[in-house]
Amino acid sequence: MGDRSHVEEQTLRLWLRIRRNWQLYVLLFLPVLWLIVFRYAPMYGAQIAFRQYSPAFGIEGSPWVGFANFIRFFNSPKFEPVIINTLVLSFYSLIAGFPIPIILALSLNQVKTRMFRNSVQMITYAPHFISTVVIVGMLFQFLHPRVGFTAVIAQSLGMQPPNWMGDPGAFRHIFVWSGVWQEMGFGAIIYLAVLSTVDPALHEAAVVDGANRLQRIRYIDIPGLLPTAMVLLVLSTGRVLEVAFEKVYLMQSPLNLGVAEVINTYVYKVGLLSPILDFSYSTAIGLLKGIVGLLLLITVNHAARRLTENSVW
Amino acid sequence: MASMSSYESNINKVNESAVDRIFMMGNTAFLLVITIIILLPLIFIVSASFSSAEAVIAGRVTLWPVDFSLLGYETIFEHKKVWNGFANSLFYTFFGTIFNVFMTIIAAYPLSRQDLVGRRVITIAFIFTMLFSGGLIPTYMVVRDLGLLNTRAAMILPTGIGVFNLLITITFFRTTIPPELIEAARIDGANDFRTFGSIILPLARPIIAVLALFYAVNTHWNTYFQALIYLKDQELFPLQLVLREILIQNSIDASMLIDIEDLVAREGLRELLKYSLIVVASVPVMIIYPFVQRHFVKGMMIGSVK
Incomplete structure (x- = not known):
């Protein structure tokens, strides 16, 4: 008897708390509706990976085919190069x-x-604000075999102007180092923020003890950055299959497709660009990528927590 | 930042050792090299854009305009497609950002309230979409089934809420608005709508600035992928898609080059105009960002608080 009234009382109290805040739920209504429609409805739709989707039958009406779409990808000649290209590009980056x-x-x-500090920061942040299309456009102009900067330099040195954009061997280096060029300044912001929170007393004590600047970096600054660096590393390892679609796609040409076709561009081409659109096959590849990415993130996070006691969650 | 300059000045009282002086010289040199590496390509592009077509095609431009000319810019300004793209991008960025900021704020405030039942579940539902998504095609199918394909709404509605932005906004509310303030408002008879409108929103101004910047630059002005998959009609194309045609696919309206008989000169103008276009497309953001970069930095700092 006492137990039951206790439970009832708790339910009542919970109900009162919900009712007291009803206006907050009104505020949340649109965002949650958006979340369901644009983020969770696609997850429901991802079941077409296990069906042979045809527009005439719709999502629920199309016949089940089990893992056929996945097996087709594993057996496809594209499977190996696409996976390897994605991983190489990711880990290199x-x-x-x-x-x-x-x-x-x-x-x-x-x-x-x-x-000096402010000027360097201002200049190194700048490339982050340039759009991907413009960055790739700049690469094409800068490395142009006739009118580009590299061609001008090579000619003035009496060398044959290189055609790097047309060279499949150069694709990965150009992709990665232009990315470093664009993002290093902006990527430093978060570490600078963390460094500004390092306790000044630590530095003062180290100076009194006769530590030089390099030693203070080694024993105070770097340990201070470690937790943040670890979290960012875990997050990027979890995203190794998500090579920047926008940039890779723009840099692709018939010449470099052998090294430049990655999972995301392949999913796009199979699903929305090829003469016969194959929604189910494309979705299966995308789903595989998503699941492997999620498992990877969980594993790396787990390992990071055990090894260093720093983790995302 | 203030604490840092104070410790620097304390340290300066102690004489720097020889090792430190050498280290600082190396450090300055390192930063100068980095700065030059960042600047060189930018200077080259800008110089080329102000040079003559002949100088560009002959590869005579290095770090200073050669045969100063505005021909590239004049040609762009006559190009209707570029202007149309510019106007479309402004439209998507303006209305898209308003929509994004509105949705993020009305989601973040309730989720920052510790007394909200279900807060954790909803927050986790948002965070989960960062880790896993339905994928390209299923999302495309939703947009298609809503009848949004090839409409301006397709550039705005699907962008909705960025989860990272939502999280920094929740953190902002939680750290800057004391629960006592909300309790006091309640005792004074204000309901949640009223509290939100007349207390929370005015206090949220700094975070609204950060969000508007993040969304405007990262979600709208600089992206092309949404437009690539959802838009067919050239009239609706944002600037980035027009740029892609000209810069990457090298397709330029023949009408822009028609006055020029000579093939070499035509080729020269084609290249020159790309340099000018790169400058024109980047200038709006480049002009704004030095004034707002401290907000970006602030946003990243809020984001780094776990």
């Missing part, structure tokens, strides 16, 4: 792009002259 913003932040943090 990660290895080149991850440490440089940290180094830049550590270096900037040492600068005492405010003017």
